[in-house]
Amino acid sequence: MERRAYTGRNKEKKRVLRRSGKTPELHCMLIPTHRETLLLPTSVMAEVVDYTAPRPAEDAPPWLLGQIDWENRQVPVFSFGALINGTGPDEVSRRARIMVLKSLTDSTRVPYLGLLMSDLPRPIVVCEPDLQETGDEKKSLGVFSHIRIGEENAILPDLDRLAHLVEHATYGALPITQLDS
Numbered sequence: 001m002e003r004r005a006y007t008g009r010n011k012e013k014k015r016v017l018r019r020s021g022k023t024p025e026l027h028c029m030l031i032p033t034h035r036e037t038l039l040l041p042t043s044v045m046a047e048v049v050d051y052t053a054p055r056p057a058e059d060a061p062p063w064l065l066g067q068i069d070w071e072n073r074q075v076p077v078f079s080f081g082a083l084i085n086g087t088g089p090d091e092v093s094r095r096a097r098i099m100v101l102k103s104l105t106d107s108t109r110v111p112y113l114g115l116l117m118s119d120l121p122r123p124i125v126v127c128e129p130d131l132q133e134t135g136d137e138k139k140s141l142g143v144f145s146h147i148r149i150g151e152e153n154a155i156l157p158d159l160d161r162l163a164h165l166v167e168h169a170t171y172g173a174l175p176i177t178q179l180d181s
Contacts, residue, residue: 024127024128025125025126025127026041026125026126026127027041027042027123027125027126028040028041028042028123028124028125028126029042029045029121029122029123029124030121030122030123030124030152030154031099031115031117031121032117032118032119032120032121032122033079033080033081033115033116033117033118034079034081034089034090034118035081035085035090036080036081036084036154036155037152037153037154037155038080038115038154038155038156038157039124039126039147039149039154039155039156040101040157040159042123043102044101044102044104044159045099045100045101045102046100046101046102046112047070047099047100048097048098048099048100048117048120048121049068049070049097049098049100050097050098051092051096051097051098051116052068052098053066053092054066054067054068054076054077054114055067055068057076057169057170060169060170061083061169062082062087062088062089063078063079063080063082063083063088063089063169064076064077064078064166064169064170065077065078065079065089065114065116067114067170068098068114070100070112070114073111073112075100075112075113075114076110076113076114076166076167076169076170077098077113077114077115077116078113078114078115078116078162078166078169079116080115080116080142080157080162083141083142083162083165084140084141084142084143084155089116092116093118093119095118095119095120096116096117096118096119097117097119097120098114098115098116098117099114099115099117099121100112100113100114100115101113101114101115101159103159103163104159104160104163105160105163105164105167107163107167109167109170109171110163110166110167110170110171113162113163113166124149126149130149130150131147131148131149132147132148132149133145133146133147134146134147134148134153141161141165142157142158142161142162142165143155143156143157143158144156144157144158144159
């Protein structure tokens with residue numbers, strides 16, 4: 001692509017050449033869960049930790065496994081597959097890990113989320129033309145889109161919605177901000 005620009009001194013036209021046609025790349029990870037593979041940008045990932053059984057939360061939905069201690073914080077851990085399928089979590093394998101994700105909300109209660117993984121994530125570089133949307137007939141809760149990248153099917157999770165669901169499941173309804181007299 002070529003663009004003409006004016007310089008301040010001589011008011012002559014000067015050619016400014018730019019590269020065009022190069023698609024920006026996004027560094028991501030393919031995250032294996034029990035039945036699904038998620039595609040997440042590396043920018044939302046904080047750390048992958050070995051699996052330790054989370055402390056269960058009272059009256060939590062089956063997909064919320066509980067909380068773990070991480071970096072002097074309580075991080076709620078959830079099973080993505082159990083959430084979108086409306087089932088209880090599958091058996092945890094010996095290769096399971098927890099990926100700590102940065103919450104995309106402004107929540108001070110849940111700045112991080114723990115995502116149960118069935119194995120280690122795999123890095124991948126994604127260009128927009130490589131992605132093909134495949135649809136979501138079920139309109140699954142917490143799913144932004146189903147995609148195909150190369151030869152693999154994956155899910156783009158709705159991280160904003162997931163953060164809200166996890167926060168609500170962990171702490172209940174909106175916090176009390178004022179007590180009745």
